[in-house]
Amino acid sequence: MAEGAIRAGRKLGWVDPVRLEKDYLLEEAARATGLDDFGDRWFERPFEVLLDSVKREARLNTAGDFSAMKMFHHVLRDRLYTQMWFKRHPEILARPLKNPVVIVGPMRSGTTRLHRLLASDRRFAHLRSFETISPVPRPGYEAVMDGEEEDFRLKLASRILKVARLANPRTLSIHPTGPFEPEEELGLIAASMYGMKWEAQWHVPGYSKWCAGESAVPAYRHMADLLRLIGWSQQESSLRPWILKTPQHMLDLPALLEVFPDARLIFTHRDPKRVVGSAASLAWNQTIIYSDQNDPVETGREWLGKTAMMIERMRAARDSIPRERMIDVQYDDxxxxxxxxxxxVYRFLGFDIEPAIGGMQAYLDRSARLKRRPHRYSLEEFGLAEGEVDERFANYAETYGIPVENAAQPARLRRVAG
Structure with a gap:
């Protein structure tokens, strides 16, 4: 339906033609906001690579290229507003980000559940879904902080989630959320045109390969500044440690630790067969929204390789982290x-868990009441065999004591909680 509407709109001149060109998109964002300071210009290099990869490899449909242009405009406009806020309120950049608690694990390894349990404890600060969708307040936000107006970002997030649900209802059954739900900071890293957010929604292997060879430090520095801005906009105490999590950290632990040198790390682990199959399913259900030319076997191979790279890089980076600064958590536990x-986990963090139990139980009760379709998938639908995945990750599972189902069991569709 969206495809037809956009095509008709273009024929009638109501919808602008898509121009995925860096200079044009930068100029359009500057014209729309009346601003011209994008901050650290490092983002332009990954942006160029991403645009090239989208045009050459992503095979976007009409709705896909239209949404791509809108997404890029959103990110660029927010970069301009970010610098505007820093100039108006230089105290934002002075806000400390002490002792963040960072959950590090592969996609679908239970990181969301752990993140939301910790976020239910008011002794920690966390992002909400609308803030990762649209992290930067609009001009005039002071009126929102004074209680005189409603934050427009809430309406925007609700609209975006509604569109996502209509485009493919499975995406929100795989990762249920709402505007106020605790959410990961992947959108803050994507604000530098870097990272897995783009890879999980488009087929962009050239871009993925480029990112794998780059230092992510500039993207993490910008993410940290966005956290400062969000904390200021929340009127949140800067004494509360942030709870962070995104699978991107598996790839970029050195950058994370350079920007957050006092971070405490919680590593999550799960049977690699469940991780790979569920990650491929999540990516597949996003890419089919934007492209009509998708190969599930290609998706399976991509996310098998991506998962292997994430685990390899995580393991290499752990060697230099003091043992007292990290803990391992099994999905099955x-x-x-x-x-x-x-x-x-709370003993590791040095917090008394008792004040948090009520909030955690309330979250679990609320989650159990949600009526949603179960996430069903199989490795076979993505051209992968259980024995192949077990063999690929045997050393990882043995090293970290990860319970692994017997690959000889009959293949079946999985019902997954995280």
Whole structure:
């Protein structure tokens, strides 16, 4: 339906033609805002690579290239507004980001559940979904802070989530969320035109390869400044540690630790067969929104390789991290006894868990009441065999004591909680 509407709009001149050109997009964002300072211009290099990859490899449909232009405009406009706020309120950049708690794990390894349990504790600060969709307040936000107006970003996030649900209802059954739900900071890293957000929605292998060879430090510095801006806009105490999580950190732990040298790390682990199959399913259900030319086997191979790279880089980076600054959490332990597992996490963080139990239980009760279709998938639909995945990640599973299902069991569709 969106395809037809956009095509008709273009024929009638109501919808502008798509121009995925860096200079044009920069100029359009500057014209729309009346601003010209994009901050650190490092982002232009990944932006050039991404645009090239989108045009050569992504095979976008009409709705896909239209949405791509809108997404890029959104990110560029927010970069301009970001610098505007820093100039108006230089105290924002002075806000400390002390002792963040960072959840590091592959996609679909239970990071969302752990993140939302910790976010239910008011002793920590966290992002909400509308803030990762649109992290930068609009001009005039002071009136929102004074309680005189409603934050437009809430309406924008609701619209975007509604469109996503209409485009493919499965995407929000795989990762249920709402405007106020605690959410990961992947959108803040994508604000530098860098990272897995773009890879998970478009087929852009050239861009993925380029990112794998680059230092992510500039993207993480910008992310940190956006956290400062969001904390200021929330009127949040800067004494509360941030709870952070995104699978991107698996690839870029050195950059994370350079920008957040006092971070405390919680590593999550799950049977690699479940991780690979669920990650491929998540990516597939996003890419089919934007392209009509998708190969599930290609998607399976991409995310098998991406998962292997994430684990390899995570393991290499851990060698230089003091043991007292990290803890490992098994997905199965959270499934079997979440409270005992969280008690161990809280001992590691040096917090008393008792004040948090009520909020955690309320989150779990709310989550259990949500009526949503279960996330069903299989490795086979993405051209992968269970034995192949077990063999590829055997050393990882053995090293970290990850419970692994027997690959000889009959293949079946999975119902996944995280």
């Amino acid at each position: 959270m499934e079997n006894d979440w409270r005992a597992t969280m008690e161990r």
